[in-house]
Amino acid sequence: MTAKKRIKLIISIGATLVAVAHLIFPKVSIDIITVVLIALAIIPWLETLFKSVELPGGVKLEFQELEKIEKEAKKVGLISTEEVTAKIEDDKDKPKYYFVEIAEKNQELALVSLRIEIEKRLREIATKYSIDTQKYSVIRLIDALANKNILTIQETTVLKDMISTLNHAAHGVEYDQRNAQWVIDNGPAIVDSLENRIANRGVIFHGSGDDREHWIDKSFNECEWVTNIEWNECISKHLDLWNKELENIYNSLLQKIDTEQKEKLIQSQDNWKKQIELDQMFMYSFNDLRMKVGREGQILSSVHFMNKVRDRTLELEEILTSLT
Numbered sequence: 001m002t003a004k005k006r007i008k009l010i011i012s013i014g015a016t017l018v019a020v021a022h023l024i025f026p027k028v029s030i031d032i033i034t035v036v037l038i039a040l041a042i043i044p045w046l047e048t049l050f051k052s053v054e055l056p057g058g059v060k061l062e063f064q065e066l067e068k069i070e071k072e073a074k075k076v077g078l079i080s081t082e083e084v085t086a087k088i089e090d091d092k093d094k095p096k097y098y099f100v101e102i103a104e105k106n107q108e109l110a111l112v113s114l115r116i117e118i119e120k121r122l123r124e125i126a127t128k129y130s131i132d133t134q135k136y137s138v139i140r141l142i143d144a145l146a147n148k149n150i151l152t153i154q155e156t157t158v159l160k161d162m163i164s165t166l167n168h169a170a171h172g173v174e175y176d177q178r179n180a181q182w183v184i185d186n187g188p189a190i191v192d193s194l195e196n197r198i199a200n201r202g203v204i205f206h207g208s209g210d211d212r213e214h215w216i217d218k219s220f221n222e223c224e225w226v227t228n229i230e231w232n233e234c235i236s237k238h239l240d241l242w243n244k245e246l247e248n249i250y251n252s253l254l255q256k257i258d259t260e261q262k263e264k265l266i267q268s269q270d271n272w273k274k275q276i277e278l279d280q281m282f283m284y285s286f287n288d289l290r291m292k293v294g295r296e297g298q299i300l301s302s303v304h305f306m307n308k309v310r311d312r313t314l315e316l317e318e319i320l321t322s323l324t
Helices: 003-024 030-045 064-075 081-090 107-128 138-147 153-171 178-198 214-221 228-256 259-283 289-323
Strands: none
Touching: 064 153, 064 178, 081 153, 107 178, 138 153, 138 289, 178 214, 214 228, 228 259, 228 289, 259 289
């Protein structure tokens, strides 16, 4: 018997004896004290099911974190239900991740392996955007990616919680059998979601790009709107995201090319910006534009210009990933 199990046994026996002694007095009925003592006798044996429960009197132990992380990761798009389903269907034909192969045999190693794969992808993303990965721990690296709007605030919170929870696997904690299935079901989707940030979607040199949906496209396509005002807000939000992504890609590319190439890129980018401005000035110079194309036509023109920023971003991204 391990020391940890002996402690559990002592706690359980002690709490049970106190509860029994409390009940043998005829004038003492079952009250909150008895309930707490009985709960203390049971809880040590439920550790694999719960990381925490709330007890009367303010004692608090938290529920297992993996389910909470899964819920939050799905909410922010780091885990997609469609991706999980597709991954299960494709597993027969595609090589499995190492953490999936060993999940049922060695949960500790599977959780550590998943944590390593997540950090590896985060560092690859940082390298793409010319962030010096050597000087950052993984938590600080997540903050650095968030500061450049490469990760959203929501994604940052979930990833930090995920790393923190998976770190426990390296410290000999006990595991619930459900952890193995959680790694199998959700691990590949999490890693694929991060890998999506470094996918090559351009068509300049390869004829066809990565067919995985860009995270900004995914966010835009999931916009829920009813009124034209809400539609406009969605377009404005995602135009801003594409502009930030373009700026990140452009600045990263500048750091990876020589002086002569920099001059040409700066000139090319300036000309592109001027062309966009001229196109907008021309199109919106018609005083009766709304009368001719309608309110929806005007909104669709905004989508058109957003897509111009998107196309330029993917163009420079392919140059960044293929030529530097």
